Amino acid sequence: MIRKIARSILTTYYKPVEKFINDPLKTQQDTLNLLLEHGQNTQYGTHHQFGKIQSEADFRRLVPIIAYEELRPWLDKIIVEKQSNVLWDSPVRWFAMSSGTTEEKSKYIPVTKESLFNGNYRAGYHMLGMYAIHYPDSAFILGKTLVLGGSQQVNQIGNGIYTGDISAIMMKNLPAPARRRRTPESIALLPDWEEKLEKLTKYAVNTDIRSMVGVPSWMLILLKKIVEETGKSITDIWPQIEVFFHGGVSFLPFQSQFEKIIPSQNMRYWETYNASEGFFGVQFSPASKDMLLMLDNEVYYEFIPIGEWDKEQPETVSLEGVEVGVQYALVISTSGGLWRYKIGDTIEFTSIDPYLFKVTGRTRQFINAFGEELIVDNADKAIFEACKQTQAKINEYTVAPVYFGDNNNGAHEWLIEFENPPADLNRFTELLDESLKKLNSDYEAKRSYNLSLGMPLVRSMKRGTFYDWMKYRDRSGGQNKVPKLSNDRRFVDSILQFIRSES
DSSP states (O other), X not given: OHHHHHHHHHHHTTHHXXXXXXXXXXXXXXXXXXXXXXXXXXHHHHHTTGGGOOSHHHHHHHSOOBOHHHHHHHHHHHHTSOOSSSSSSSOOOEEEEEOTTTOSSOEEEEEOHHIIIIXXXXXXXXXXXXXXXXXXXXXXXXXXXXXXXXXXXXXXSSTTOEEXXXXXXXXXXXXXXXXXXXXXXXXXXXSOHHHHHHHHHHHHTTSOEEEEEEOHHHHHHHHHHXXXXXXXXXXHHOTTOOEEEEOSSOSGGGHHHHHHHSOOTTOEEEEEEEETTEEEEEEEETTEEEEEEOOSSSEEEEEEEGGGTTSSSOOOBOGGGOOBTOEEEEEEEETTSOOSEEEEEEEEEEEETTEEEEEEEETTXXXXXXXXXXXXXXXXXXXXXXXXXXXXEEEEEEEEEEOOBTTBOBEEEEEEEEEEOOSOHXXXXXXXXXXXXXXXXXXXXXXXXXXXBOOOEEEEEOTTHHHHHHHHTTOOSTTOOOOOBOSSSHHHHHHHHHHHHHO
């Protein structure tokens, strides 16, 4: 009876999803109207004449596209000057701290009660509904969920204003019934990563864990620690473990390790796209990792085609104008008070009925030092293929260009930390190169005859290198991510310098 009730609750969460799938364009228009209604009497809305906006074209004409640098002065009005009604017409009590992968300093992303409850939580319910509609036998809701998120920090940027990873903010504000099903706050919100690992391990081995939520790279570290300390497999410890809702980084490079550490045919992995700025996508079906764009969670989307990325005020297309197979940079307006904000992520639609997409990287995470236009999606797929053919497994990697010198052509330098190294690193490198050529015609052209781009230079890092480097940079745990690609050498050189200093 309990299982039947739980199943009924989960499947009802899918009904709103069906509604916006059936009328996506009206849903987005209604969202824009709602946002403008709340924003027109704010300081930002008055400054940009929201009252004159009668159409999407007016919105694009009157409101500029901004990045964090242009947003920050408006945030200072809230944080420093204690002003109200700045970006949104309800108070901002929380700021999500986002360092992402390419920035050294934290960004503060405003979170309102509307963006939290009508955005993040609503999309979370949609996630459960989409999963349950495909797996009506699901019983994970009857056990506990292991959440590996960030930490809460109190009063760091102003009286009565709280900061933390978006995962911590979501956990802190969860309704009591949902909170009881998850990792206790006293553990989940610990700021010290090492202490959190220890306490999570002790908690988890004695708990009926049936689902997990978190970033794959950090969750893998926790699971390895649990296996090492208990001497048991994850399925021995949690016989009813069912699903891992994951996001933050591509799952592809980590997939084989999860399948090894959780040796169960019944284990499922469900992709999500939940950033500090909002919850934008959820895997639509078991058939692929393509995600459904969340259209009814108080986020209005615009898309910058790849040729416009570097322009100061690029042309955007609305949802109605997107095409399959085109790289877009994401621009959002939200009930958190973000207006035409560039979040830096890039996506590619794989379907427009319904609107399915995959995250392909970041506008600042690419390599185009020699005209090769290499993106994270290319790199993830190529390294997956090389690992598959050599039975290798990786923990992390990062890539940077090697510039032309007196005695060398350009190249890409790959720092790869293997869990299981390939028997022949040269063969691995050849397979990596071959896969990149198949995936990226620009890369293939630049590799022709080794004229402008030589073979990849692959360096095998000792186990734990990336973890130690992230810890050294105070970027352990939470939503912190190792940068995969960089168009300069600052991260690769930082890692190599760190290795030299340690030895």
